Amino acid sequence: xxxxKICGITNLEDALMATELGxxxxxxxxxxxxxxxxxxxxxKEIIDQLPHRVLNVGIFVGETIxxxxxxxxxxxxxxxxxxxxxxxxxxxxxxxxTGAEIIKAFQVKQGFSTLSILNFDPVTVLLDAYSPNEFxxxxxxxxxxxAILVKPLVQKLILAGGLNDENVGEAVEIVRPYAVxxxxxxxxxxxxxxxxxxxxxxxxxxNG
Numbered sequence: 234x235x236x237x238k239i240c241g242i243t244n245l246e247d248a249l250m251a252t253e254l255g256x257x258x259x260x261x262x263x264x265x266x267x268x269x270x271x272x273x274x275x276x277k278e279i280i281d282q283l284p285h286r287v288l289n290v291g292i293f294v295g296e297t298i299x300x301x302x303x304x305x306x307x308x309x310x311x312x313x314x315x316x317x318x319x320x321x322x323x324x325x326x327x328x329x330x331t332g333a334e335i336i337k338a339f340q341v342k343q344g345f346s347t348l349s350i351l352n353f354d355p356v357t358v359l360l361d362a363y364s365p366n367e368f369x370x371x372x373x374x375x376x377x378x379x380a381i382l383v384k385p386l387v388q389k390l391i392l393a394g395g396l397n398d399e400n401v402g403e404a405v406e407i408v409r410p411y412a413v414x415x416x417x418x419x420x421x422x423x424x425x426x427x428x429x430x431x432x433x434x435x436x437x438x439x440n441g
Contacts, residue, residue, distance in 0.1 A: 234439055235405045235409070235410060235411070235412060235413060235438055235439060236257040236258065236411060236412035236413075237256050237257055237258070237412065237413055237415075237435050238256070238257065238258035238259070238290065238391065238412050238414040239256045239258070239259055239260065239415060239416075239419065239426070239431070239435075240259075240262070240269075240290075240292065240393075240414055240415065241260060241262055241267075241269035241416035241417075241420070241423070241424055242259045242260060242261055242269075242271070242276075242279065243269055243271050243424035243425070244279070244424075244425075245279045245282060247426040247431075248279045248282075248283060250426065250431065251426065251435075252287050254432050255435045255436075256287070257286075257287065257412065258287065258289070258412065259283070259287055259288075259289050259290065260290045260291075260292055260314065260414070260416070261279075261280075261289065261291055261292065261308065261310060262292040263276075263291050263292060263293055263296075263304050263308075264292060264293065264294040264295075266294075267292075267294075268423035268424060269416065269424045273304045273307040273308040274307060274308070276289075276291070276308040276310070277307060277308045277309050280308065280309045288311055288312055288334070289308075289309065289310045289311055289312070290310060290312040290314050290336065291304060291305060291308060291310040291312070291313055291314065292314045292316055293314065293315055293316065293317070294315075294316045294317040295318075296317075298323065298326060298327050298330060301313060301327065302327075302330060302331060305331065305333060310333065311334065312333055312334040312335070312336055312357075313327065313331065313333050313334070313335050313336065314337075314338060315327075315335065315336065315337050315338060316338045316361075319337065321352040321353050324337060324353050324356060328356070334357060335356045335357065336356065336357045336358070336359050336391065337350075337356045337357070337359070338358075338359040338360075338361055339358065339359070339360055340361050340362065340363040341360055341361065341362060341363055341375040341376070341379050341394070342363035345363075345379060347379065347382045347383050347386065348386075350383060350386055350387060351386060354387070354388075355388055356387075356388075357387070357388065357389040357391060357411070358383065358387040358389070358390055358391070359390075359391040359392075359393055359414060360375070360380050360383060360390070360392060360393065360394065361375075361393040361394045361414075362375040362393075362394035362395055363375070373394060373395045374394055374395030374396075374400070375394050377392070377404060377407055377408050380392055380408045380410065381407070381408055384408065384409070384410065389411040389412070390408075390411050390412075391410060391411060391412045391413070391414050392404055392408050392410040392412070392413050392414065393413070393414035393415070396414070396415045396418050396434075397415065397418035397419070397430070397434065398418070398419070398430050398433035398434040398437055401413055401415070401418075401434055401437050401441065402437040402438065402440065402441035403441070404441070405438055406441050413438050418430070418434065419431045419434050
């Protein structure tokens with residue numbers, strides 16, 4: 234069954250609601266320019282009250298390795314999602330210095346090379362829609378054919394980019410990813426989840 238990652242968690246109410254509805258992973262955005270930014274210690278207060286089965290993921294853009302490791306320590310996250318222009322060397326160095334799972338995000342745009350992903354092996358790969366102004370949470374969809382091509386090249390594929398309760402079932406049926414990721418697609422406003430959309434998204438993703 235496809236796993237579900239709910240990203241952009243900013244408060245305990247949404248975190249508990251998502252886990253009670255069946256979310257497998259929660260994303261905490263540590264990129265300060267994001268409307269879904271959360272401070273590491275605020276994330277820790279939430280994480281400490283969540284079931285141990287949930288994988289808590291930190292989202293990073295352009296941080297140094299030392300900064301990532303410090304936020305990991307402060308917050309208690311167990312996976313590191315890299316949304317910037319990190320090099321393969323950066324990722325391999327980070328992997329050597331942490332026991333956390335590493336998720337490397339790629340924004341899919343015209344001319345995107347699926348083979349470039351092989352330079353980052355072995356990591357979990359997340360595919361998202363490209364935006365010149367935002368790193369994730371754009372609400373835009375990319376061509377899922379790219380995801381189909383990438384899937385055999387990686388250990389785990391997480392599909393993001395414009396998913397919502399109406400299209401996630403189709404996305405799961407077509408791509409069969411390891412997991413699907415959503416932020417804006419289940420929100421009433423940035424950082425605040427809509428209960429009905431959240432429930433429908435998780436249900437449709439797991440039944441897709």
